[in-house]
Amino acid sequence: MKRSLLLIMDMVSGHAQDGIRVPATGLCAPNVDGYVQAGLLPTFRELRDQGVFVRSWNRGTCNTPHGMRYLASGSYRAKASPKVDPYWGFDEIAPIPTILSACKKSHPAGKxxxxxxxxWMQTGWWKAPDCTMGWGSYYSDFITMQHAFSWMLANPEWKMVLLYLAQYDKTGNCPVFKDGAAYTQDKHHSIQMLDRYLWSVMHFLREKEWWRDTYLFVGSDHGCHVTCSVAVEEGRKRGIAEKDLANYCSNHQDPYDCYVWDFEKNRATARRADDCRRTLFMVGGGALPDRHRGTVVPEAEIIDFAPTVAHCLDIELATDGKPVLAGGT
Ligand SMILES: [Zn+2]
Ligand SMILES: [Zn+2]
Structure with missing residues (x-):
């Protein structure tokens, strides 16, 4: 039986504009592609080498309520309206199916x-047919993971598990790099913690001998503003010293279309940064056919995540995206 584990990491940038260096690290802004190339994310590196790396974009609204919905449904059909809460911004919660509900429909026997x-553990987002456990917004990633593992051990016939790690989303309005920072106190150390969490997930699947039958999908909802026009503007508003602006990451507020900042000339360049839109999307696991391993999909969108899962697991789901794995599974 093929299964899938969907690992969603909030706010993780999958890739970045080329050629940008953060003075505090001498590296690119923290993102999976760049940090893998810098040798800092050994588990992401392994997943990338034996899986598919997708340069993915959120072309819609780059906040969490929308991003999670795009991931779950494979559709941008979540209309914003000025009349409702500007953060949630939905004029209706259309009852469109999600990859979780569709999985149950296509494979009723699988949990x-x-x-x-x-x-986000709600209808239209990640509410699951057989078991849904949700905690306060920034409940420990580590303990969330342990709950998922316990449930899988108790339900060895599991078909699909959604594991959402929230805490990296706290790395907004923080330095890119801070000496000896703990998880969520800066970006540089925090993204390396996510590499260890990814290791835990992969190690668990292997130890229980589920790896061979499992597709592992890793995704994110949005990135964040750093070394761009919006990060500088927001940093100044918040009283960040000029000398620290290149080491400052703001958040993922609009506008999501932003420009690379030239810190020497102290002005925005004409080059788009669009760092909030650069989402993470990787496919791996033992179930992935060999011909896909080590491949890169140069451009795709966040709404391609759900159809890719559907395609790999033989799930019927109508979406506005398309599977990124060409030529079947
Ligand atoms: Zn988010
Ligand atoms: Zn930006």
């Missing part, structure tokens, strides 16, 4: 469960 922040 589907979700673990993460209560806010």
């Amino acid at each position: 589907v469960a979700a673990f993460g922040s209560d806010a």
Whole structure:
């Protein structure tokens, strides 16, 4: 039986504009592609080498309520309206199916469960047919993971598990690099912690001998502003010293279309940064056919995540995206 584990890491940038260096690290802004190339993310490197790396974009609204919905449904059909809460911004919660509900419909015998922040463990997002566990917004990633593992051990016939790690989303309005920073106190150390969490997931699947039958999908909802026009503007508003602006990451607020900042000339360049839109999307696991291993999909969108899962697991789901793995599974 083929299964899938969907690992969603909030706010993780999958890739970055080429040629940008953060003075505090001498590296690119923290993102999976760049940090893998810098040798800092050994587990992401392994997943990349034996899987598919997708340069993915969020072309819609880059906040979490929308991003999670795009991931779950494979559709941008979540209309914003000025009349409702500007953050949630939905004029209706259309009852469109998600990859979790569709999995149950296509494979009724397989159990589907979700673990993460209560806010997104709702209908239309990550509510799962057989088991849904949600906690406060920034509940421990580590403990969330343990709950998922416990449930999988108790339900060895699991078909799909959604594991959502929230805490990296706290790395907004923080330095890119801070000496000896703990998880969520800066970006540089925090993204390396996510590499260890990814290791835990992969190690668990291997130890329980589920790896061979499992597709592992890793995704994110949005990135964040750093070394761009919006990060500088927001940093100044918040009183960040000029000398520290190149080491400052703001958040993922609009506008999401932003420009690379030239810190020497102290002005925006004409080059788009669009760092909030650069989402993470990787496919790996033992179930992935060999011909896909070590491949890169140069451009795709966040709404291609759900159809790719559907394609690999033989799930019927109508979406506005397309599977990124060409030529079948
Ligand atoms: Zn988010
Ligand atoms: Zn930006």
